Amino acid sequence: MGEKRDMIYQYKAGQSFFHGLDPITKFGWLIGVSLLALLFDTGLTQLILLAVIMIMGRTLAGLTWHEMWRGMRIPFWFGLPYFLLQLLFLPGDSVLYQIGSFHLTIEAIDYAAAITLRFVTLVLASLLYIISTDPRHVVLALAQKLKVPYRFAFAISIALRFLPILEAEAATIQSAQRMRGLSMPTGWIDKFYWWKSFVIAIFIHAVRRVGQIADGMDMKGFGAYPDRTYVHMLEVTKKGIVFVAISGLITLMAIIVWILY
Structure with missing residues (x-):
């Protein structure tokens, strides 16, 4: 890989x-x-x-x-x-x-x-x-300076971090494949099926991660109040x-x- x-x-x-x-x-x-x-x-x-x-x-x-x-x-x-x-x-x-x-x-x-x-x-x-x-500072700038609703600002933050999350998931899958002795095939048809399985695995991991983030937000009562406090003021x-x-x-x-x- x-x-x-x-x-x-x-x-x-x-x-x-x-x-x-x-x-x-x-x-x-x-x-x-x-x-x-x-x-x-x-x-x-x-x-x-x-x-x-x-x-x-x-x-x-x-x-x-x-x-x-x-x-x-x-x-x-x-x-x-x-x-x-x-x-x-x-x-x-x-x-x-x-x-x-x-x-x-x-x-x-x-x-x-x-x-x-x-x-x-x-x-x-x-x-x-x-x-x-820092994506966190982008959220603070939107919410504190531009007065964007913090729920919308947090959604932007998640979008900014989504690509690194996908990369991390792909790296985890690659490491697991190397540990099992799996490598990319040589034929075009075999490569197609290999990439299809790889992309599906990343998609499943990404959906699972999104579900974990949503559960964590619900457990912390995110969005329950119209305003929120901040540890750091930009x-x-x-x-x-x-x-x-x-x-x-x-x-x-x-x-x-x-x-x-």
């Missing part, structure tokens, strides 16, 4: 600048980055934005270059076929290369690169948010306010420059 690898799209405790910011501040930054990524429509501007996010990930979020590549490689490989299709079908005036009726234009390359890099940038920015934000720090203000100012200036030019 191979050695188990850590998930990249989940929270990891750390001491970086991003780890010290509250979820609302980082979400404001994420919205600004998303606006810029959707606004810029050239390959060069998208490349510059991606480079800036990568530098922020390295210096402010404490991610290594390898971790960022792990986060970007899936959207990159998904975006590569789309990039090639755009080259084939997008029109343009500046012909760079021609084979028969096929024209490779500079405009098609630029637009295809912009779309692909935009996708990678959005995923990387989301990775910075996810890896530096605070918006001064550095977070300064950071989101600077991010918003840069986003506004970039939008103004884009509109004027």
Whole structure:
């Protein structure tokens, strides 16, 4: 089955600048980055934005270059076929290369690169948010600062933790299979049935875990009262306010420059 690898799209405790910011501040930054990524429509501007996010990930979020590549490689490989299709079908005036009726234009390359890099940038920015934000703090931010009903906030918390739970269940099943000397078969049909059994086992374990969580909530009287108390009160720090203000100012200036030019 191979050695188990850590998930990249989940929270990891750390001491970086991003780890010290509250979820609302980082979400404001994420919205600004998303606006810029959707606004810029050239390959060069998208490349510059991606480079800036990568530098922020390295210096402010404490991610290594390898971790960022792990986060970007899936959207990159998904975006590569789309990039090639755009080259084939997008029109343009500046012909760079021609084979028969096929024209490779500079405009098609630029637009295809912009779309692909935009996708990678959005995923990387989301990775910075996810890896530096404790899901429990997201719940506190929703309930305490945004006044979202705590039952709805807790449901969001469960959704954020569901993927790591599935991974843990899959790792348990893999360990049990290795202890029994079971390995993945070689034929395609046998592989299909092996994966079907594996997925069904994970699904059964996940349903069982959800039932355990529901029973625990019922036993503790969760949702019996309209309000609840909190052990930890989330605070918006001064550095977070300064950071989101600077991010918003840069986003506004970039939008103004884009509109004027």
